[in-house]
Amino acid sequence: MSKFIAAATLLLSGLLTMSARADTVLVTGATQGHGLAFVEDYAARGWRVIATARDPANAKDLAALAARYKDKIVIEQLDITDFAEVDALGAKYKSTPIDVLNLNGAINSFRVGPETFAKMDYAWLETVLKTNVTAQLYVAQAFLESVAASRQKKIAVMSAVGGSISGVRNSVAPAYRASKAAVNMLMRAYGEEVKGRGVAVLVIAPGTVDVHNYMDAPDLSKVPERYRRQIELKVLAPRSAIGAMIDLIDRLTVADIDKFHQWDGKTLPW
């Protein structure tokens, strides 16, 4: 009987340890927008979150979230284009398994910077490419061992529908779209490189997520023009899209690295 009790106790403590084990995600560019929303939703689900920001002292919304989820969120300073900083953070977390490396931080140059062929600023184009393409791979490489040592082994790259070459219908936002098409190819090939280690490199188009809950605004006239138009055109993804992407990333495996995934689980043409 005592042997039975001892075995049952061992089994129970094993199960408790398993259920207590939280997965870990690292989110780049966690100060605002999708990144901040990912941090919030992952923490609410009980994940351990390493949230990175270029300037943590000015990341007020992120600091407020970290205060709300004290034992879940750690804030780290990281400019993804500062490769010495990336190396240092990678070394700091060398022995920490990271289940999901969420490569979210990027220049969303649909919204910022000169973005037309008529006013092409080549220095800006290079900045966008360095941030949205080169730095994404650099961060992935710097954290590869931590990802490979984890249970989930996922690298999720936040791309954009605008990166779909088959979807080109006009000439707007050339730098942004070129950067997303390039990161798609870079990460699609990188997925082939690391799949033998069980690491799934997932390319995801998040859409424009309604992180401010404008869709629920009682008075649409108070919603910023850009979002109002997106609501009218029904192209704004609901706030729940962030949770849908967390579920999607959880679900996808190495078998899915050959597809360009949209937040809702649909597949986009490359």
Ligand SMILES: NC(=O)c1ccc[n+]([C@@H]2O[C@H](COP(=O)([O-])OP(=O)(O)OC[C@H]3O[C@@H](n4cnc5c(N)ncnc54)[C@H](OP(=O)(O)O)[C@@H]3O)[C@@H](O)[C@H]2O)c1
């Ligand atoms: N929102 C959309 O409409 C949309 C649509 C499709 C795809 N996406 C993609 O989804 C991701 C998030 O978009 P978002 O709209 O949430 O972007 P966002 O609101 O413009 O925020 C961008 C984030 O990236 C960070 N960042 C920029 N340059 C960085 C650098 N050199 N090092 C580290 N972090 C850097 C910013 O940090 P700071 O606060 O320090 O500037 C900020 O936290 C991006 O990859 C974007 O391309 C967005």
